[in-house]
Amino acid sequence: MNKRFGDRFWIGFGVGTAALLVGACLYWASPYAATWDEVDFSLALERYDVLAMQPHFPGYPYFVLGGMAVHAFIANPAKALSILNVLVLFSAAFPIVLLLARHMPRPAALWAALSVLSSSYVLLASARPMSDGAALGVLWWYMWAVERAHRQKTWKAQLLPAAFFSVLMGIRLSYAPFGAALLFLWHEDWNRHRRFGRVAASVLAAALFQLIWVAAAARTEGGLFSFFQLGWAFVHGHFSDWGGTAAASPLPFSERVQRFLIDNFLWTGIACQNAWLLAAYAAIGAIAWRAGRFRLPRALVVSALLYAVWALLAQNIEKPRHLLPLIHFTLFYVWGRFFASPRPWGAALAAAAVLLQAAVGIGQLREQVVTPPAVYQLADDLRDKRQPFVVYTWEETRVFDYLRVPFPHKEVLHFSFFLQDKENYRHAAIYMTNHVIEGFKAQGIDVSRHVRKVKTYRSSLLADPVYGTITLYEWVDGAVR
Template sequence: MSISARYLNFRCRISLLFLVCLLLRLCFSGKYLDSCDSIDFALGLRDYDLSLLQPHFPGYPVYIFISGLFFKLLHNDVWALALPGVLFGSLSVYPLSFLARRLFSEKVATLTAMLYLINPLCWLQAERPTSDALGFFFIMLSAHYLYQALTSHARTIHAVPGEAHCNTAIRKARQKKFRVPKTLMRSFAPRVWCGDRNLFLGSLALGVGLGVRLSYSPFLVLWIATVFAVRKRPCRIAALVWRLRGLAVGVCLWFLPQIGYTGWRAFFQNGFSFSRGHFTDWGGSVFTSHGLERVASFIKSVWVFGLGGWWYDTSCLRLVPSLIIAISLFCFFRNYPFDRREWFLGVYGVPYLLWVILGQNVANPRHLLPLMPMLCMMIAYGLCKACERGCKGVSLVFILLLTFCMAVTSLKLVIKYCHDVPAPIQLIRFLERHSNPISSRIYCSNEERFFDYYVPQWDVRTVRNRTELQRDVLSSLETPQQILIVHSPGEIEQFGVTRPPTATFQGNPYADSAREGLLLYTLTEW
């Protein structure tokens, strides 16, 4: 079979996986706004204002723009916010598989695409009305083009003897007004243009991706490393400017409209205020959450939520894929040739991994989404390498068992997510049936955003402990007839409540912002 025919068959397989991925994600797309971020996005679709956290800094302009297009067509905020993740999360199969093909082989790329399709974290995040899946698409697209640029320039130097000096020879010939043979130009120029074009497209995709999620900025390290690696090749100043132009264009596409809408001063004031709160108060960074509990949360996010591994509170069905994943990772590290591919994967994953460990809430698994393709590639490579080393029958059984068990686990997860009502919405429905908004006041935490969106007529206030609650009640001109407290099980201790709750609302630990659930108390003394 010719190379072109093999490439066509590979593209057909990936296109089939894309259609399956898109169909599955459409079937189980979310029906509710399940987190405070999704509430902020929904409010931003109607009234975009960073000062009101609609949405919060940096404003997610690219995601809001694309969701706004869907909102104009569908007039449904949940679908408008979820469909970008469904569509672009499915499209991520293409850059992911093409990158895996260049890094490893077609077999590894096909298996990587299959693992991505049924990965629990990748599947679930594509269903949610958040920006993660859209940002993941641009990061994968950028990584694909950046690696293409790296390999294109490597071929320019090493593919043909003496080709590295062609650029210098052509320039000197033109300076001396010699005629440059067209055959030389045709043989060399496409290679240089291909590398610069790929670098431009990779930089452009990264720049646009930062407008989806600015928290993906650690991938700038990958871009800088690629630019410097390519810069070692012979090049002109114009080519170097071309390499820097892509990122600037991608950033300007969203940054200039953002500044024009919000203003310089307001934008940076909101950015400073939000960043200070994120790192020092509520963001879950290493400054506010540390110790063994943080380490355990990180391991659980990667192993349980990211790869679908077994944990003491999960199904025994997860034991089978856990064992296979461990064996495949062992085969990967044992047989992996440490070369340029290792350098690229390391620069891709390590900076972002450090950012998650130090600056993000490790208990929230969605922050680990960009690391999942690297793990899928490692697992796929380990299984394929075991197959090549004489364990073909065992490897095929492992692949079938892994795909089946992971698919069942992920399918159960997305079905539960699709049909379960988030805990804050359960709470609102309960209060609408059993309480009066005129005579009641509710004290809660992050759930205030849900009330602002669904039932803005309720008197809802945010407090963190009993002292703040007492201060607010005593300073009120009129004391409400009924005072209700809503908090998670871990936070309710701050209020000194010992009696059983009035109502309990279960949360989804994989998706719900109130993953621990919510407790409702009626306060009689303060």
């Protein structure tokens, strides 16, 4: 009787905590489109046009379609996308509990799932108008479907993970390495039945599921050929210019690995740059390591390792949000081991960890909403300037366009263009952001002696590590050549 009461108490407490957490995330979901990609997605809710980068390639039609549905009730498109992310992310509570319930009692599975979903940094990164939160939620449904097909061992069971993988790709294409989990299913099917037709049918079904969203996106661009031409240009730029990949970044490989593991994954991803949370997970990790055995599904492990390599080499190292799946899977493993051996105080410790994570995460969510993004602050200040001026930026100009600012602004990537273009503004003040100056420096041109610092704008560096700090400079020496 006491055990039954205890289970009901912890289940009720867990459900109540989850409801409060979801409510807080919905309330503090970001209303700002503060980066180039966030503007892409927000504009897509008004007019879907991949060529105009509304959104950028490959179009992410499932994410945009979901955003349009929420946008029917939420006027702010950025807020609508942020809310969509929160809803889809927390829907993952069901597949996570189902995956864990085979190894532990339901109350323990519920608290383990809540411990994963309350990850502070994941909450912050997901409650923004990008596709990360929705993709992570669908990824858990996909992994559950893979394990379900693995247990049922029927051909029909393979259709559900193939369908979920199609939805995943239509939300976030960079999660493609997780497709390795389907290869595991097909390989097992081949070993069991040795029938080429069964495997070929599975592959064909998966391809047809993918074709649904690809064809829908391609139709808006005039057909598949035009769509793939656009895709080639996007991929080339990503890997050779602006994508922040290992091939395009000047960062030494050893330093890239250190930043990936220590800064992005451990300090930011797990601890949300909070010493108390880091210490708590050090203790929980030590307890979990000594606890009972808990094995992750092999397909999950292999696909996660492939994604880790992809994130290290082919994603922007300046953006820790690319590690969200690795953060969730790591916490899934830690809490799975923690609850693998029953202990009377396990739920209490998990509840304390959830409350700590929630407090840190909600505090960060509130901060990113209360303090407008640095680029918004910059736009507001420039609106108040009376004298004629022009401001040169990098990606900030995309946000200025979105905000429909009344002042002239231009994206400048090369110093030679700046020298030519500024001659058109001889009787106007010339401003530029720190990202322009840093870009010139990367080209071997130091303009620090020819600019004067005007003001620095700051917002959450956790929410936006690249444009969370913007410094405005004024060009004071027109004689430089």
